[in-house]
Amino acid sequence: MTDTPKYNALRAAGVFDASLDSLAQWAPQWTEQYMDLVEDGHTNEVLEPKLVALIRLNIDVTATHLYAPGVRRHVRNALRLGASRAEILEVFKLASVVGIHACALGVPILEEELAAAGREDDTVTPGATPVCDQVRANGMFNPLWETLYRWDPQYLEKFLGMGLGLWQDGILPPLWIEFLCIAGDATVTHMYGHGTRRHIEAALQLGATREQILQVLKIVSLQGIEACELGVPMLDEALHSLAK
Incomplete structure (x- = not known):
C-alpha cells in the first residue's frame, strides 16, 4: 500500500479496517481521491473528533442501515477518542427512536x-x-x-x-443530539427530508454554524464507500476461489 499514504494513515488511525486493503492495491489513485474527502471530515477542527465518530456510528447503527462492520469499527474508534459507554449507548437509544x-x-x-x-x-x-x-x-x-x-x-x-429524556439527561449536549439527528435523517438509506429540516432548524437555534451543519452532511455523504467496504472483500474472496 505504498502508493496510498492517505489511506495508510487513516487505516492506522482506525478510521478504516482491512476491508479496503484490496481496493487500495487495485485502485490506488481512486482510493486516494476518496481519502481526500475522508480526511476533510477527520482532520479539520469544525467538529470534535469524538462527535465525528459518534455521527458515523449513528449512521451505521440506525434501522435504515444496520451495517454491522461499520458499527463495530466506529464503536472502537469512539472509545479510542474518549467516548464513554453511556455516550455510545445514548447514540443507540437515539437511533432507536427513529422508528x-x-x-x-x-x-x-x-x-x-x-x-x-x-x-x-x-x-x-x-x-x-x-x-x-x-x-x-x-x-x-x-x-x-x-x-x-x-x-x-x-x-x-x-x-x-x-425519546424526550435523551435531550434532558445531559449525557450528550443538545446540539450534538441535533447533529446526530441531522445525520440519521439525511443518510442515503433514509433521506427523511422533513426531519432533516426540523433538526437543522433546531441546531441553528442552538447556535450551530453553517460550517458545522455542512460538515455533518459531508460526513453523511461519505457513507457511499461502504459499497466498497462490503463488496471488495467478497470480490477478493471470489477471485481467490477461482484461482484455486
Missing part, C-alpha cells in the same frame, strides 16, 4: 385515504399527556404527529416519553 418516522410518514397518508374513502375520523379523548404537552411547550412537537395524537394519544405519549 417514530413510520408514524410521521404513514399516519397522515392514512388520514388522507380514510377521508377519500368517506370513512369517519373518530378522535380519542387524550387524557393526561404531560410529555406531549412538554414537547409542545418546547416547540419540539412535530406537526406530522397531530393526527396520531388525536387517534392514539397514549401511544404517542409513551413513545415521546422514551
Whole structure:
C-alpha cells in the first residue's frame, strides 16, 4: 500500500479496517481521491473528533442501515477518542427512536385515504399527556404527529416519553443530539427530508454554524464507500476461489 499514504494513515488511525486493503492495491489513485474527502471530515477542527465518530456510528447503527462492520469499527474508534459507554449507548437509544418516522410518514397518508374513502375520523379523548404537552411547550412537537395524537394519544405519549429524556439527561449536549439527528435523517438509506429540516432548524437555534451543519452532511455523504467496504472483500474472496 505504498502508493496510498492517505489511506495508510487513516487505516492506522482506525478510521478504516482491512476491508479496503484490496481496493487500495487495485485502485490506488481512486482510493486516494476518496481519502481526500475522508480526511476533510477527520482532520479539520469544525467538529470534535469524538462527535465525528459518534455521527458515523449513528449512521451505521440506525434501522435504515444496520451495517454491522461499520458499527463495530466506529464503536472502537469512539472509545479510542474518549467516548464513554453511556455516550455510545445514548447514540443507540437515539437511533432507536427513529422508528417514530413510520408514524410521521404513514399516519397522515392514512388520514388522507380514510377521508377519500368517506370513512369517519373518530378522535380519542387524550387524557393526561404531560410529555406531549412538554414537547409542545418546547416547540419540539412535530406537526406530522397531530393526527396520531388525536387517534392514539397514549401511544404517542409513551413513545415521546422514551425519546424526550435523551435531550434532558445531559449525557450528550443538545446540539450534538441535533447533529446526530441531522445525520440519521439525511443518510442515503433514509433521506427523511422533513426531519432533516426540523433538526437543522433546531441546531441553528442552538447556535450551530453553517460550517458545522455542512460538515455533518459531508460526513453523511461519505457513507457511499461502504459499497466498497462490503463488496471488495467478497470480490477478493471470489477471485481467490477461482484461482484455486
